[in-house]
Amino acid sequence: MENLLTERIKDHLYYIGVNDRETQLFENMWPLPDGVAYNSFLMTGEKNIIIDLVKVNTVSSYIEKVQEILKEDSLDYIVINHVEPDHSSGILNILELYPDVKLICNKKTVPFLKTYYGIEDNLIVVSEGETLELGNRKLTFYMTPMVHWPESMVTYEEESKTLFSQDIFGGFGTLNGAIFDDQVKFDDNYYSETTRYFINIVGKYASQALKALNKLKDLEISTICPVHGPIWRKEPERIVKLYTDLAQQKVKDAVLIIYGSMYGNTERMAEAVARGVAKGGITDIRIRDVGKTPFSYLLAEAWETKGIILGSCSYNNNIFPPMSFLMEELKQQKMKNNIWGIFGSYSWSGGALKRLREFTEGNKCEVLERQPEIQGAANEEELRELIQLGEDMARAILES
Numbered sequence: 375m376e377n378l379l380t381e382r383i384k385d386h387l388y389y390i391g392v393n394d395r396e397t398q399l400f401e402n403m404w405p406l407p408d409g410v411a412y413n414s415f416l417m418t419g420e421k422n423i424i425i426d427l428v429k430v431n432t433v434s435s436y437i438e439k440v441q442e443i444l445k446e447d448s449l450d451y452i453v454i455n456h457v458e459p460d461h462s463s464g465i466l467n468i469l470e471l472y473p474d475v476k477l478i479c480n481k482k483t484v485p486f487l488k489t490y491y492g493i494e495d496n497l498i499v500v501s502e503g504e505t506l507e508l509g510n511r512k513l514t515f516y517m518t519p520m521v522h523w524p525e526s527m528v529t530y531e532e533e534s535k536t537l538f539s540q541d542i543f544g545g546f547g548t549l550n551g552a553i554f555d556d557q558v559k560f561d562d563n564y565y566s567e568t569t570r571y572f573i574n575i576v577g578k579y580a581s582q583a584l585k586a587l588n589k590l591k592d593l594e595i596s597t598i599c600p601v602h603g604p605i606w607r608k609e610p611e612r613i614v615k616l617y618t619d620l621a622q623q624k625v626k627d628a629v630l631i632i633y634g635s636m637y638g639n640t641e642r643m644a645e646a647v648a649r650g651v652a653k654g655g656i657t658d659i660r661i662r663d664v665g666k667t668p669f670s671y672l673l674a675e676a677w678e679t680k681g682i683i684l685g686s687c688s689y690n691n692n693i694f695p696p697m698s699f700l701m702e703e704l705k706q707q708k709m710k711n712n713i714w715g716i717f718g719s720y721s722w723s724g725g726a727l728k729r730l731r732e733f734t735e736g737n738k739c740e741v742l743e744r745q746p747e748i749q750g751a752a753n754e755e756e757l758r759e760l761i762q763l764g765e766d767m768a769r770a771i772l773e774s
């Protein structure tokens with residue numbers, strides 16, 4: 375009978391993932407305007423094997439899908455590539471239905487299964503490069519530590535040349551009827567949600583991501599099954615290239631000015647800086663208000679932009695709190711390819727520019743020397759200096 379809920383990927387392999395349009399913030403932080411898919415896969419044969427599970431809030435529709443394929447058959451194995459709860463928190467519901475199922479994982483996964491779910495039995499522990507023969511299927515496991523949890527690994531089925539890549543090659547956005555790369559308009563509907571996913575979730579582990587990508591590069595891959603976003607069967611090399619470019623933090627000759635302002639004076643300064651950038655010949659300039667733009671988007675834009683200028687007002691002898699939070703997050707991103715500019719505003723004791731200086735001194739990038747600090751509203755001479763800051767940035771980018 376035709377499958378109504380699930381999709382066949384290959385003869386022996388089914389897509390049994392689910393869409394989550396209910397969760398508004400991924401990890402309760404990152405906006406999900408287009409939702410997110412939790413992809414899961416079921417391999418049938420002499421043994422039935424699930425690869426990666428789903429988040430508990432979607433588990434009832436997930437179970438329907440598992441049962442559509444298995445009917446009265448047993449489930450023999452579940453491969454746990456990554457224990458983050460969006461791929462594992464449905465596990466107790468599945469164990470209720472299939473209490474004898476064996477869980478395949480690596481040694482770093484073992485304590486996680488115990489502490490999250492009290493699971494200690496029926497575990498098969500695999501190590502780097504190990505191949506398991508499960509009935510007529512052969513699976514090989516490769517460790518990808520810190521992409522983006524310590525226990526993360528990927529699973530490869532040589533016969534069908536399918537890579538189950540867990541979070542690697544994933545992106546935000548539900549799968550709306552179509553699940554394959556050749557069925558969707560990736561550039562229009564998934565590109566920016568995939569880059570934001572990488573930068574927000576994997577970005578701070580970019581060097582580990584590059585190591586993982588390097589390890590996987592010799593595998594012959596016809597299909598990539600990540601746990602979020604489309605399944606890559608037509609052009610898997612495309613998502614590999616996108617992830618490689620992102621992991622290398624390729625930046626464009628553009629400038630991002632992020633300001634923190636309560637009453638508009640610092641915003642006016644940001645406008646002057648932007649005029650200088652434009653005069654200097656840069657055509658891609660964006661100005662963002664740190665108080666209004668979710669930091670998820672600011673981090674994503676910063677990752678891909680060579681010139682970043684932060685400007686903030688002072689607040690209680692310190693910096694405007696949303697800017698302080700953004701700096702903390704930016705520090706964690708360990709970005710290497712940017713040029714930074716800073717400016718501050720104050721009324722009495724200051725505070726903002728000092729914090730901005732501490733931030734730029736702590737990272738390894740180039741920092742522009744001109745760092746205006748302006749009391750109250752910028753006067754004519756100060757506006758000129760802000761414009762010069764923008765021109766300095768344009769010059770530094772074009773000469774780099």
Ligand SMILES: Cc1cc2nc3c(=O)[nH]c(=O)nc-3n(C[C@H](O)[C@H](O)[C@H](O)COP(=O)(O)O)c2cc1C
Pocket residue numbers: 634635636637638639640641687688689690691692719720721722723724725749750751
């Ligand atoms: C709640 C609050 C706290 C402030 N704390 C400081 C401060 O500690 N030191 C200082 O020099 N200015 C302080 N200011 C003044 C602002 O930094 C200053 O007015 C600045 O020009 C505001 O820029 P804006 O118009 O872009 O908001 C404070 C202002 C407010 C409203």
